[in-house]
Amino acid sequence: MSTSAHSVVEPTGRTKAIAGSLVIAYALITMLPLVWIFLTALKTPPDSISYPPKIVFTPSLEGFCNLFTTRSRQTEDYIKSLPPASGTCEQIARARNMVVAGPSNYVPRFWNSVVIAFGSTFFAVALGTMAAYGFSRFRVPLADDLLFFILSTRMMPPIAVAIPIYLMYRELGLSDTKFGMILLYTAVNVSLAVWLLKGFIDEIPREYEEAAMIDGYTRLQAFRKVVLPQAATGIAATAIFCMIFAWNEYAFAVLLTSGEAQTAPPFIPIIIGEGGQDWPAVAAGTAIFLVPIVVFTVLLRKHLLRGITFGAVRK
Amino acid sequence: MAEIRLEGVTKRFGRTAAVEDLSLTIADGEFLVLLGPTGAGKTTALRLVAGLERPDAGRIAIGGRDVTAEPPAARDVTFVFQQYSLYPHLSVYDNLAFPLRSPTRRVPEAEIETTVRELARLLQIEDKLKNRATQLSGGQMQRVAIGRALVRRPSVYLMDEPLSSLDAKLRADLRLELKRIQVDLGATILYVTHDQIEAMTLATRIGVIDRGRLVQVGSPREIYEQPVDTYVAQRLGQPAINLLPADLLPANRLAAGTRTVGARTEHIRVTPADGQARGRVKWVEHLGDQSHLHIALDGHSLVALVDPDTALERDAAVDITLADPLCFDAAGRRIG
Numbered sequence: 277m278s279t280s281a282h283s284v285v286e287p288t289g290r291t292k293a294i295a296g297s298l299v300i301a302y303a304l305i306t307m308l309p310l311v312w313i314f315l316t317a318l319k320t321p322p323d324s325i326s327y328p329p330k331i332v333f334t335p336s337l338e339g340f341c342n343l344f345t346t347r348s349r350q351t352e353d354y355i356k357s358l359p360p361a362s363g364t365c366e367q368i369a370r371a372r373n374m375v376v377a378g379p380s381n382y383v384p385r386f387w388n389s390v391v392i393a394f395g396s397t398f399f400a401v402a403l404g405t406m407a408a409y410g411f412s413r414f415r416v417p418l419a420d421d422l423l424f425f426i427l428s429t430r431m432m433p434p435i436a437v438a439i440p441i442y443l444m445y446r447e448l449g450l451s452d453t454k455f456g457m458i459l460l461y462t463a464v465n466v467s468l469a470v471w472l473l474k475g476f477i478d479e480i481p482r483e484y485e486e487a488a489m490i491d492g493y494t495r496l497q498a499f500r501k502v503v504l505p506q507a508a509t510g511i512a513a514t515a516i517f518c519m520i521f522a523w524n525e526y527a528f529a530v531l532l533t534s535g536e537a538q539t540a541p542p543f544i545p546i547i548i549g550e551g552g553q554d555w556p557a558v559a560a561g562t563a564i565f566l567v568p569i570v571v572f573t574v575l576l577r578k579h580l581l582r583g584i585t586f587g588a589v590r591k
Numbered sequence: 592m593a594e595i596r597l598e599g600v601t602k603r604f605g606r607t608a609a610v611e612d613l614s615l616t617i618a619d620g621e622f623l624v625l626l627g628p629t630g631a632g633k634t635t636a637l638r639l640v641a642g643l644e645r646p647d648a649g650r651i652a653i654g655g656r657d658v659t660a661e662p663p664a665a666r667d668v669t670f671v672f673q674q675y676s677l678y679p680h681l682s683v684y685d686n687l688a689f690p691l692r693s694p695t696r697r698v699p700e701a702e703i704e705t706t707v708r709e710l711a712r713l714l715q716i717e718d719k720l721k722n723r724a725t726q727l728s729g730g731q732m733q734r735v736a737i738g739r740a741l742v743r744r745p746s747v748y749l750m751d752e753p754l755s756s757l758d759a760k761l762r763a764d765l766r767l768e769l770k771r772i773q774v775d776l777g778a779t780i781l782y783v784t785h786d787q788i789e790a791m792t793l794a795t796r797i798g799v800i801d802r803g804r805l806v807q808v809g810s811p812r813e814i815y816e817q818p819v820d821t822y823v824a825q826r827l828g829q830p831a832i833n834l835l836p837a838d839l840l841p842a843n844r845l846a847a848g849t850r851t852v853g854a855r856t857e858h859i860r861v862t863p864a865d866g867q868a869r870g871r872v873k874w875v876e877h878l879g880d881q882s883h884l885h886i887a888l889d890g891h892s893l894v895a896l897v898d899p900d901t902a903l904e905r906d907a908a909v910d911i912t913l914a915d916p917l918c919f920d921a922a923g924r925r926i927g
Contacts, residue, residue, distance in 0.1 A: 483672045490663045490670045492693030505680040
């Protein structure tokens, strides 16, 4: 008897084709802005604003050079008097009657983003895991109310508390410090982490810890050896969500950072700056900014496939 | 190896008492099976001995040492769970080695290896040691789970329906294996089940438990032949005991004050009769080596055992007499 051909639940070839083309169409639409950003990053400033838009163009590193350097305009005579240009960026700058004056702030801003995003993700996930374990395994007084309270911190847009936080941070000397930003993003993310992870930890049967405790481990050791590895999937998923929020956060970063601790999101738009709108530089900054979060997600993607406990639970 | 002693142990969850005033001594080297239906409190009793629950009242001693307040790790017991028995993130080898790698034990890795390999040979899973625990069949998983209990030599083995999630054949095989291991090791085992066959075949003594209370303790034969009440009588016997009003059937012997007779199949004599007889065969179940006769009688129904070559068929009329049935009084207590 043929099972697949007449199965009621198995989708037919035509349904599959329709579903497939819908997914591909959606993927293309979603990808288009990203593709445009990558293309713009490789254009020269005139190409980037030409109309009609250029699909085919000669790629140039001008956007990346403008992103990483500051330049000053000079007279043609002065430029001619200089020794031959040493690097690609110097050559590109001189073609525009400019010389490279020094590195831009992009690298330190990018580094700030890395430190703050990874730092806050680490703390949010660490605190979230422990709190979720506590809520999941112990009879916490008023547990439901506490969990609701934790969730309620996410019910308004974070920016609604921007002014109180701005004033608090100014008083406490936390404005424009990496520590202050890590603290803030951790606070925002920890509620999400607790809720997500509680769901994952609830699904890990207590029998495993009980078995470990009988086998001669303390609760904390059982937590580390038995619960954490099995919660890896949930921890990875939570980390990605926290990371994406902290990496992309713009409003608080604009408000609370200006120099020392400024992250990349508020920095990238101000590249537009002097002497015309330098779209290729902005696009280059954005393209590079996308890389870590994509890599991070791809690395943890394996853990997102919930294969780890599948099949071990016999019911 | 050690004896387990429970004295007046009570455990409540909210207002319901899961275990009430339980006193029981399991002798060194004894295989004691706690038998009862789901929710009778047998698992709670086991968890109390393991230290996974703290009693509200009473005392628990293992090997003469009061362990009532001790955490599970300090009690030197091992526990086989009904399910979720293996750590899914570890290999079979690491699962077996896990108890030995406890920070409190500090067994050298070379010694762990010898022990684990030896045990794997015993359990016939040597070729599976490198597998993920999740890649095993149900029977292999449960054998590894039992192996994890055997890998160290604890004073007491606790088992919570370790065979219930297996299919019938495996269950029969592992039952024999368990009994053999217990005899070989001289282990003290407290075993919980609702399966009367496991109880009958494995136990040195059976403890029948009902709504948190221990109703009767005794050897399988005692429990079967001299149940203290109808509840215990119903726990053992296949097919189940027939409980009938005392005046329904003629019997050779009834104790004074009997209200209910308990007739196991061996107490029932079935003889073919003419159409005037009160019993009527409703159904014959042929099981191969024997046949079950389902009989209707004045609005009651009972099951009797007959030879597989019986001539009785559906709607046949039968006479029934009882020989030495169990006698119970109005409250269900056995009086003869």
